[in-house]
Amino acid sequence: MFSNLGHGSKEFLIIRACAVLMLIYTLYLGGFVLLADEVNFNQWSAFFDNTLNKIFTSLFFLAFAIHTWLGTWAVASDYLTPRIFGNFGRIMNVGFRGIVAAIIALVLTWAVIIIW
């Protein structure tokens, strides 16, 4: 896909596409909550029993994972660098990326367990 695009362009589009998907999902979920007269446990679990909703919710978490991973890479390559922190910058960068990876993995595992 997008074989005509270079690395930077692809990343730019992916980050934005994920953001749009998350926004749409948020609106969709918000719409459900607003339109329902009352959100009780039964309605909530019926909503998430629907296979399409399950897929959509999973996509949301996937988009969250990609968006967060790429976004925090960009932030870390601005601030957590040897330019700013000397040799320690590299360690901070790797450490930070490790923590982000762990959080994303945790959220994804959790999401899969809850949704499916």
Next chain:
Amino acid sequence: MSAAIPVEQIKTITMSIYRYDPTVDKKPYMQDIVVEIPTDKDIMVLDALHLAKNQEPSLSYRRSCREGVCGSDGMNINGKNGLACVTPLSEVLKRDKITLRPMPGLPVVRDLIVDMKQFFDQLEKVKPYLITKSDTPDIERKQTPEAREELDGLYECILCGCCSTSCPSFWWNPDKFLGPAALLQSWRFIADSRDEATEERLDDLEDAFSLYRCHGIMNCVSVCPKGLNPTEAISNIRNKLLTREKA
């Protein structure tokens, strides 16, 4: 100030100026220099600097044209980058005080003089000259008036560095992110109807840093003393990158 000016037409102002001579100073410091300026006319910040230098001959700064053409006296005036020679003192004096520092982000050579190497290295990367492949015409490469108009707002850049040194993305990655000035020049040649290296120019910008580190903060636009718009140029290039059809 010469003695010929009547006293009532003189007032004193305090110039707080960044001083640093790496050969003698352990670290930079701010020096207050009190100068007398005329009140019957407005002078530029550069004129005030000359008055300060009369008192403090070791004070160093760059300047040449003193009319906004050469781009050598970019500096940080009360926290905002600009050219001292075209900034009226009256616009920046706050309670008869003004603060001058070197442009941020680049190594200081001395006082208000910064080492512009990183800035020009980035400019060099965008190959700021026409590249042609077709045969050289007998007389000249022609351009329609409309195609020439495309370059308005691009060719006027005087490479003062005010924009790039006010851009956070350039501060953090001055070796990887090209910065607004170089990107404006990149677009200046991509947009030139006579240039024949558009694809190669775009290829060179396809990594995650060179262009994509611009986050549209628009500091560059707000400081450019020539009223140019690097952010717009950058988004023009980005649109080209995203829409071009390339094998």
